[in-house]
Amino acid sequence: MPIQKGKLRKKELTINMGPQHPATHGVLRLELDIDGETVVKCTPHVGYLHRGTEKLGENRTYLSALPLTDRLDYISSMANNVGYCLAVERLFGIEAPERAKFIRTMASEMSRISSHLLWLGTHALDIGAMTVFLYAFKEREWILDLFEMLTGARLTVTYPRIGGVKADVSEEFLSSLYKFTDEFPKRIEEYETLIDQNRIWLQRTKNIGIISAEEAVNWGLTGPMLRGSGVDYDLRKYCPYDAYDQVEFDVPLGKCGDTYDRYRCRMEEMLQSNRIIRQCIEKLPQGPIMSPDAPKLTLPPKERVQKDMEAMIQHFVLITKGPITAPDGEMYSAIEAPKGELGFYFISDGTGRPYRMRLRSPSFVHASILPKLCEGSLVADVIANIGTIDIVLGECDR
Amino acid sequence: MGVKKIIKTVFMLEILKGMSLTFRALFRRPVTRQYPKHKREPFAGFRGLHALTRRPDGDAVCVGCGLCAAICPSQCIKIYTSEGADHKKVVDRYEIEVLRCLYCGLCVEACPFKAVVMTDIYEYSSFTRQELYMTKDKLLANWDRFSEKRKKTYFGSFWKPLFTDFSGSDKQAKLQDVSKAKKHEDIYLEAGK
Numbered sequence: 001m002p003i004q005k006g007k008l009r010k011k012e013l014t015i016n017m018g019p020q021h022p023a024t025h026g027v028l029r030l031e032l033d034i035d036g037e038t039v040v041k042c043t044p045h046v047g048y049l050h051r052g053t054e055k056l057g058e059n060r061t062y063l064s065a066l067p068l069t070d071r072l073d074y075i076s077s078m079a080n081n082v083g084y085c086l087a088v089e090r091l092f093g094i095e096a097p098e099r100a101k102f103i104r105t106m107a108s109e110m111s112r113i114s115s116h117l118l119w120l121g122t123h124a125l126d127i128g129a130m131t132v133f134l135y136a137f138k139e140r141e142w143i144l145d146l147f148e149m150l151t152g153a154r155l156t157v158t159y160p161r162i163g164g165v166k167a168d169v170s171e172e173f174l175s176s177l178y179k180f181t182d183e184f185p186k187r188i189e190e191y192e193t194l195i196d197q198n199r200i201w202l203q204r205t206k207n208i209g210i211i212s213a214e215e216a217v218n219w220g221l222t223g224p225m226l227r228g229s230g231v232d233y234d235l236r237k238y239c240p241y242d243a244y245d246q247v248e249f250d251v252p253l254g255k256c257g258d259t260y261d262r263y264r265c266r267m268e269e270m271l272q273s274n275r276i277i278r279q280c281i282e283k284l285p286q287g288p289i290m291s292p293d294a295p296k297l298t299l300p301p302k303e304r305v306q307k308d309m310e311a312m313i314q315h316f317v318l319i320t321k322g323p324i325t326a327p328d329g330e331m332y333s334a335i336e337a338p339k340g341e342l343g344f345y346f347i348s349d350g351t352g353r354p355y356r357m358r359l360r361s362p363s364f365v366h367a368s369i370l371p372k373l374c375e376g377s378l379v380a381d382v383i384a385n386i387g388t389i390d391i392v393l394g395e396c397d398r
Numbered sequence: 399m400g401v402k403k404i405i406k407t408v409f410m411l412e413i414l415k416g417m418s419l420t421f422r423a424l425f426r427r428p429v430t431r432q433y434p435k436h437k438r439e440p441f442a443g444f445r446g447l448h449a450l451t452r453r454p455d456g457d458a459v460c461v462g463c464g465l466c467a468a469i470c471p472s473q474c475i476k477i478y479t480s481e482g483a484d485h486k487k488v489v490d491r492y493e494i495e496v497l498r499c500l501y502c503g504l505c506v507e508a509c510p511f512k513a514v515v516m517t518d519i520y521e522y523s524s525f526t527r528q529e530l531y532m533t534k535d536k537l538l539a540n541w542d543r544f545s546e547k548r549k550k551t552y553f554g555s556f557w558k559p560l561f562t563d564f565s566g567s568d569k570q571a572k573l574q575d576v577s578k579a580k581k582h583e584d585i586y587l588e589a590g591k
Contacts, residue, residue: 056471064471067502131420138429145441152443152516158502166507167443193419197412305510312510319508320468 012040017382019048025122026393028386030370034379042374042382044367049397057357061322062088062162063299065357070156072342072361073395075118078111078147078157079337080395085160086241087333087344092162092297092326098243099287100164105243106177106280107150107159108335109273113184114143115338116266116273123263123387124195127204132194139187142180149173162323163298164290174281181278188271205260209373209385212257219372220365223340225389228265229257235336247279259388266390296325322352332360339363339390359398363391440518445503447519448494448532449541451512458538459513462489466505466514474498475505492534497527517544 018029027048033041053072057065069084070077082104089095096104121136144154150173151159151166159166195201211221216229226233234251236244252268254261290298299318300311317324326348334343340362347356366389373385406412431438440446450458462479474495482488505514517540524530532540 060471061469064469064504067471067500067504070500070502131416141429148444149441152441152445152503153501156501158504190419194416198416199410199412299507302510302512315508315510316463316465319465 019045025386025391028367028391028393028396030374030382030386032374032379032382037378037380039374039377039379039382042371044370046364046367046393047397049393051398053398054357054359058354061319061352062326062354063318063322065354066161067156067158070158071394072359072398073115073337073339073363073392074155075392076111076115076338077155078159079108079115079335080342081157081160082108082242083333083335083337083342084344085162086335087331087346088162089291090333091331091346091348092323094163094291094297096164096242096291097288098285099168100160100289100291101243102246102280102284103165103169103289104160105247106277106284107147107157107165108242109276109280110143110146110177112273112338113270113277114140114147116270117143119266119387119390120191120263123384123390124201126383126387127201129195129198129201132191135187135190135194139184146173146177146180149176161290161298164288168289169284174284177277178281181274181281184274185271188267192267202260204381204384205263205388206258207256208259208377208381209388210256210258211369211373215372216257219369221340221369222362222365223336223338224262224265224269225340225362225366225369227251228254228262230254235334235341241335243280244276246283247276249273249276259384262388297323324350324352326350326352330356334360337362339392339395340366342395359395361395361398363393363396364398367391367396440520444518444520445501445516447517447522447540448496448499448505448537449515449517449544450492450534450537451515451541452538458489458492458534459511460489460492461511461513462487462492463510465508465510469504469508471502471504472498472500489534492537494532494537496522496530496532515541517541519544 012033012035015032015034016029017032019027021028029045029048031041031043031045032039051071053068056068060068066081066084069080072080085096085104117136117140121133121140124130124136125133147157148154150169151157211219211225211229213229213231216226216231221229222233230253232251232253235241236249237251249272250268252265252272254265296314296318300308300315304311305315306312328348328350330345330347332343332345334341336342341360342362343360345356345358345360346354349355369389370385373389374382377385450460453459460477462477464477467473467475467477476491476493476495477489478491479487480490501516503516506512506516514537519540522530
C-alpha cells in the first residue's frame with residue numbers, strides 16, 4: 001500500500017536500555033525516547049539493586065555494620081570501609097595510630113587504582129576498544145591478589161576497623177606492592193599507546209558529554225567528574241584525612257569537561273595514586289595498628305580475653321551491645337572515594353547502634369546528570385556517557 | 399593540513415603503534431592460569447569455608463556463648479544450647495547458613511576460644527541448598543579436611559592474629575605480658591589429626 005502524504009504520524013519511539021544491558025554495568029534502566037538515532041528524552045530508573053543498607057545499618061552495632069559498606073561500591077570496597085571507620089572514629093572522637101593511617105591510605109589508593117582500571121577496561125570495551133580491557137584486567141588481577149595477601153579476600157575486604165586496621169602488613173606484602181608500583185607506570189604507558197591517540201577513541205570521546213565547570217558544581221558532581229571540568233576540588237587535598245597530609249601528590253584537572261578529559265583525569269589519578277602508595281611504603285612508621293586510647297571501642301586481644309575477667313566483660317558487651325560510649329548528636333564525614341565524595345551521616349542516640357545512618361553516594365548524584373548528557377546526543381553516545389560517569393549501581397541504589 | 403599530519407592520517411601511525419604493542423605481547427609469557435588444572439594456593443588468612451575446631455577429646459571447642467551469632471551482620475549463625483549433666487552448657491546444634499554468609503570473618507574475631515575459624519577451602523559449590531547448610535558435624539568435618547591438608551599450626555602461621563602490635567603504648571604494657579605468657583593455639587590442631 002503506498003503511503004499517503006500527511007497520513008504518516010511522526011512519533012518518538014520509547015525504548016528501554018537496561019536493566020539487563022551489557023553496557024550499563026549492573027542494573028541501570030534508561031528509558032529513552034528516540035527520534036531516529038537522536039535521543040529526545042532520557043529517564044534513568046534506579047533502585048533495582050536496593051538492599052536497604054541504610055536501614056540495615058540502624059539495626060547493627062557500629063562494629064558489625066562494617067561489612068555492609070563493602071557492598072556499596074563493590075569494586076572499591078576498601079575506600080568504603082575506610083570512609084565508614086573514619087566516620088565512626090570522628091563520631092567517637094578517637095584517632096587511629098600513625099601506622100594504621102598510612103596502611104589505610106595505601107590500601108585506599110590501591111582500591112582507587114583497581115576501580116579506575118575496571119572503569120578503563122569496561123569503558124573502552126563499551127566504546128569498541130577490546131584490547132585495553134584485557135590489558136587493564138591483568139593489572140587489576142595483580143592488585144586483587146595483593147588485596148588477598150593483605151586482607152584475606154579479593155573484593156569484599158573488611159579490613160579497616162574502628163580505631164585502626166585488622167592486621168599488620170607483612171614484609172612480603174610490602175615488597176610485592178613496591179614491585180607493583182615500579183611496574184605500574186609502564187603499564188599506564190601501554191594503555192595510552194593503545195587508545196590515547198587512536199582516532200576511533202578520539203572520535204568517540206572528544207566533545208561528547210560536555211559538562212561545564214559551573215554545571216558540574218551545580219549538579220553536585222564530585223571526584224573525577226568534577227575535576228574533569230576543571231574544578232580543583234579534592235577532599236584528600238582540602239580536608240586531608242588519614243595520612244594524606246603527609247604525602248605529596250597532584251590533583252589532575254581537565255579543561256573542557258568532555259569524556260576525553262575525564263579519561264585523561266582518571267589516567268593521571270592512577271599515576272598519582274601510584275605515587276602515594278610508594279611514599280606510604282617508604283614512610284611507613286613503626287608502632288601500634290589499633291588505637292590504644294580507645295579500649296571501649298576495640299575488641300581486646302584474644303589472649304587477654306581468656307585471662308583477664310575485665311577484658312572478657314568488655315569483649316562481651318562490645319559485641320552484644322555495641323560501643324555504648326557513643327555520644328549523642330549527629331555528624332557528617334566524607335572521604336574521597338574513587339568515584340567521588342562518599343559521605344556518612346550518623347545520628348547517634350547514645351546506644352551502640354546509630355539512630356540513623358545515611359549515605360551520600362557519588363554514583364547516585366552522578367546518575368542524575370545522565371538525562372542532561374544524553375538528551376540531544378546519539379544512541380551510541382549514551383553508552384559513552386554511561387561509561388564516563390563511572391557509576392556502580394550497588395552504591396547508587398544502596 | 400601539514401604533510402606530517404597527512405602521513406599520520408594516511409598510514410594510520412597511531413593504530414600501527416597500538417598494533418605493534420599487541421604483536422609484542424605475542425612473545426610475552428601468558429598470565430592466565432588454567433584453573434581446574436592449576437590452582438593457586440590462597441594466601442595466609444584467606445577467608446573461606448567455616449569450620450569448628452576440635453578439643454583433644456574430639457568434641458567441638460565451642461562453648462555456645464553466642465558471640466559469633468551476635469556479631470554476624472547477616473545473622474546466619476544459629477546456636478541451640480541446653481543444660482547437660484552437672485549443670486554444664488551443652489551445644490546441641492551449631493548451624494551456619496553458608497549461602498547467606500558475607501565472609502567478613504567477624505565471627506572468628508568475636509569467638510573468645512578460637513572455636514569457629516575460616517579455612518582456605520573455597521571449592522564447595524552444590525546443586526542443593528541443603529548441602530550448604532552447615533550443621534555441627536559438617537563444620538567439624540571441614541576442620542578435619544582442612545587440618546589434614548594443611549599439616550601446620552593454624553592460628554600461628556595461617557590466620558593472621560587480630561591485633562599483634564601494641565608496642566610503644568604504656569597502657570597496654572600489662573597486656574603484652576599476658577600475651578607473651580602462653581600460646582595455646584596449637585593444641586587443638588594436634589588433637590584434630
